[in-house]
Amino acid sequence: MKGSHEDRLDVIKSRIIEQIGNNMKIYGVSQTTGRVMATIYYHQKPMTLDELSEEMGMTKMSMSNAVRELMDLGVAEKIHVKGSRKDHYVIEQDYYQFFIDLFCTSWSKTTHAKAATRMKLSRDLEEIIQDENADPETKEEAKKILEENHKAIEFFNWINRLIQHFESHEIFKHVPIKEGNKKRDPY
Amino acid sequence: MKGSHEDRLDVIKSRIIEQIGNNMKIYGVSQTTGRVMATIYYHQKPMTLDELSEEMGMTKMSMSNAVRELMDLGVAEKIHVKGSRKDHYVIEQDYYQFFIDLFCTSWSKTTHAKAATRMKLSRDLEEIIQDENADPETKEEAKKILEENHKAIEFFNWINRLIQHFESHEIFKHVPIKEGNKKRDPY
């Protein structure tokens, strides 16, 4: 009878971990990576690749890939535990900061490069528009695209400002975390 | 000489479309769907599946899948053009509204269901905690998970409020679109 409760708890835990794995897919990370993240989170202590491998029944290599992805996203950190040769990994504990990290990493990754590309294309378009030999119809279309490009660049700038709005936690002033978690304030 | 400018314009156009296709991947839509979206957008007129198929060099079936995905995300709309039997598709023209549609659709899709699951699990945990036969250690862990669950539910609520913050365009008060596009106001 005693064991059945533990079993139920394990079921609950694995369902939560599974759910988080699915959730993470919208952030653009693979299900496995999401599960690794959740596993470390619920373990409450830093974990090694071998522990993860054991716990999840997958190869160490997969775990290595997953934690790298998490570190790239800025939500996992490699820490040294003295007495052990193995790398240990910890996960951002704050849900909101976690969200911000994921959101901002994936967004800022694109905007800069994309805006730069657009600007380059805008210069090409300008050339066509300036060229006197260019066919008027072509020029007309170039102008339209140039305008679109301008709008796109403006939009990328807005995204950047939005990222800042989140990173600076300004957003919480306008969409407050209602109750609890007061300790996040010091950020 | 005249043709070369047109060619250059085509290159620019296809690069932009390609870029948008890549961009969209972070929103969780496939590259093809992103390209379809960009193709319709830059075409400036409603497009049919056959036109898209022709333009993109892919089967009509693929186009059908893509536009359905876009409609599910709330960024494309099927319209009737009189005189034609074929369905025509249009794309949300406003970058910001487009962003909001994508963001909110993908987020709200998860939160409701996920919060419900968590609440159900919380009730299961309560049962374990209340049960006098349960092992104290197990109870302790159940309490911890229950608390985590509570935090998660609170977070989902925050996400919902965040979605509202975007859908209501409140966000623009705090992260304004600097210049131009004044016509968006009436939303």
Add this chain to the structure above:
DNA sequence: AATATCGTAAAATATATATTTTACAAATTT
């Protein structure tokens, strides 16, 4: 009513992604 057109479901194929296996360099212990 017969014929043609349109859109999409279902099955088949092709492509991309995830996972494991194998191999090896770098660091650590003996």
Add this chain to the structure above:
DNA sequence: AAATTTGTAAAATATATATTTTACGATATT
């Protein structure tokens, strides 16, 4: 320095996703 352990790259395999082909019902046209 030899042997062991750790983490990861590269290649091989397995799995999932995207795309096309085929087939067919619904609607419109003749």
